[in-house]
Amino acid sequence: MSEQQQFDVVVIGGGPAGYHAAIRAAQLGLKTACVDAALGKDGQPALGGTCLRVGCIPSKALLDSSRQFWNMSHIFGEHGISFADQKIDVATMIGRKDKIVKQFTGGIAALFKANKITPFYGFGQLQPGNIVTVKQHDGSTVELKGTNVVLAAGSDSIELPFAKFDGKNIVDNVGALDFTAVPKTLGVIGAGVIGLELGSVWNRLGAKVTVFEALPDFLAAADKEVAKVAAREFKKQGLDIRLGTKVSKTEVKADGVHVTFNDGKSDQEMVVEKLLVCVGRRAATKGLLADGTGVKLDARGMIEVDDHCHTGVDGVWAIGDCVRGPMLAHKGFEEGIEVAELIAGLPGHVNYDTIPNVIYTEPEIAWVGKTEEQLKAEGIAYKAGSFPFAAVGRAVAMAEPIGFVKVLADAETDRILGMHLIGPNVSELVHEGVISMEFNGSADDLARICHAHPSLSEAVHDAAMAVDKRAIHKAN
Ligand SMILES: NC(=O)c1ccc[n+]([C@@H]2O[C@H](COP(=O)([O-])OP(=O)(O)OC[C@H]3O[C@@H](n4cnc5c(N)ncnc54)[C@H](O)[C@@H]3O)[C@@H](O)[C@H]2O)c1
Numbered sequence: 001m002s003e004q005q006q007f008d009v010v011v012i013g014g015g016p017a018g019y020h021a022a023i024r025a026a027q028l029g030l031k032t033a034c035v036d037a038a039l040g041k042d043g044q045p046a047l048g049g050t051c052l053r054v055g056c057i058p059s060k061a062l063l064d065s066s067r068q069f070w071n072m073s074h075i076f077g078e079h080g081i082s083f084a085d086q087k088i089d090v091a092t093m094i095g096r097k098d099k100i101v102k103q104f105t106g107g108i109a110a111l112f113k114a115n116k117i118t119p120f121y122g123f124g125q126l127q128p129g130n131i132v133t134v135k136q137h138d139g140s141t142v143e144l145k146g147t148n149v150v151l152a153a154g155s156d157s158i159e160l161p162f163a164k165f166d167g168k169n170i171v172d173n174v175g176a177l178d179f180t181a182v183p184k185t186l187g188v189i190g191a192g193v194i195g196l197e198l199g200s201v202w203n204r205l206g207a208k209v210t211v212f213e214a215l216p217d218f219l220a221a222a223d224k225e226v227a228k229v230a231a232r233e234f235k236k237q238g239l240d241i242r243l244g245t246k247v248s249k250t251e252v253k254a255d256g257v258h259v260t261f262n263d264g265k266s267d268q269e270m271v272v273e274k275l276l277v278c279v280g281r282r283a284a285t286k287g288l289l290a291d292g293t294g295v296k297l298d299a300r301g302m303i304e305v306d307d308h309c310h311t312g313v314d315g316v317w318a319i320g321d322c323v324r325g326p327m328l329a330h331k332g333f334e335e336g337i338e339v340a341e342l343i344a345g346l347p348g349h350v351n352y353d354t355i356p357n358v359i360y361t362e363p364e365i366a367w368v369g370k371t372e373e374q375l376k377a378e379g380i381a382y383k384a385g386s387f388p389f390a391a392v393g394r395a396v397a398m399a400e401p402i403g404f405v406k407v408l409a410d411a412e413t414d415r416i417l418g419m420h421l422i423g424p425n426v427s428e429l430v431h432e433g434v435i436s437m438e439f440n441g442s443a444d445d446l447a448r449i450c451h452a453h454p455s456l457s458e459a460v461h462d463a464a465m466a467v468d469k470r471a472i473h474k475a476n
Helices: 016-027 049-054 056-074 090-114 193-204 224-236 329-343 372-377 393-397 426-438 443-447 458-466
Strands: 005-012 032-036 118-127 131-136 141-151 155-157 185-189 208-212 240-242 246-253 256-262 267-272 274-277 281-283 316-318 357-359 364-369 382-388 404-410 416-423
Touching (some): 005 329, 016 032, 016 049, 016 090, 016 329, 049 090, 056 090, 056 193, 141 329, 185 193, 185 267, 224 364, 224 416, 256 274, 316 329, 382 458, 404 458, 426 458
Parallel strands (some): 141 316, 185 208, 185 274
Antiparallel strands (some): 131 141, 155 281, 246 256, 256 267
């Protein structure tokens, strides 16, 4: 082993949480190293974590490609546009996605260089005394000592014992981003975010998609009315979502993957060409901690931290998917910045109450804050105002009049407690709710802000006005 190298901050993990921590620490004048083990499709080190390599960014590339394809047969006609032939070249689509991934993973490496962050490519393990050993890809080991160490190891797909990933027939999100042809049939276990997004991609391209969801409720975390509209629209698109359905066995045979499931009434079998398993993710903490570090894991393998991501061990912090809270890249971003600022003696903070959730289906689904169901359960009196995109000129002109915006405000103070959206571009519109809540805004504040006409944001404006039954463009 070479001589120990000394840093102010050593970050293990170059994903969303880790690279934010590293860049912010370097900006604040701290000598920073970042350790990451991941390799890209080309076998070269690739920074950016699950999000950039096999998550958020590549899935959005495929969602956009498949949306263009779907629009050709389902939307273009309404605009008077016709064409002779409709084809999808999957290799070109995947190649475009890979190019975008390469651009962004390379972008993180360039940012590290610009910020004078030292990258180490290999598997990092925390040893007692804030030492990190890195087993590099060439087989050598280096030892780093950090005055502070930030653990940002991310998460891995959960594997079901009866549906083991083989990378070909039974896949996780990584495999489903790289099919070489549109499968005729695709089974999906889990109607969560990944199942709906990647199920939508292949459904739009022509696969017959069946989603097996164990829970009886669809999108249980979302607003009930949003989930109802989503279920109706996905059904119209041809997604066959089977709720309350438990898969108990899978077997790969010559004719495809045989899936045995029970829908609460009887055992049944379906044969699918490919099977995507997306039943959640778990913290990637295996092998991360040597004996005696003092860092504790909870029963689910997550690193235990306090409200400010400190592990309780002097100078050791943990952020992102490997700690409590939603497994969202942008939650990791904020924790990375928080921890770097705390290390530098600044008042770092994350407001967990205003983290937006987005599902990039068609229509898009987004929310921030509490649902009506949560407010009722907590006994909080609230007022609700909603407004449909069908009454928004811009949405109708775009041929996307589906969905609505709902604003929930405290019955007494009028403070916004939640915003729930389904419809066109709501992944962007939800930030009106995020910003309002962050500044303790009221529904009246939002109602009195001038919104451009014609724009989709008018749905937010009218929904805020509807809270006090004064929406202009609908009968209250
Ligand atoms: N747009 C986004 O923000 C985005 C996109 C992709 C992934 N992610 C994150 O990645 C993580 C993983 O996503 P995911 O979709 O795998 O998990 P998820 O938690 O969103 O959904 C998993 C679903 O699988 C179901 N399930 C669990 N076990 C099952 C079983 N045995 N049979 C049938 N159904 C079963 C669950 O009830 C749940 O509905 C999530 O935390 C998600 O937030 C976020």
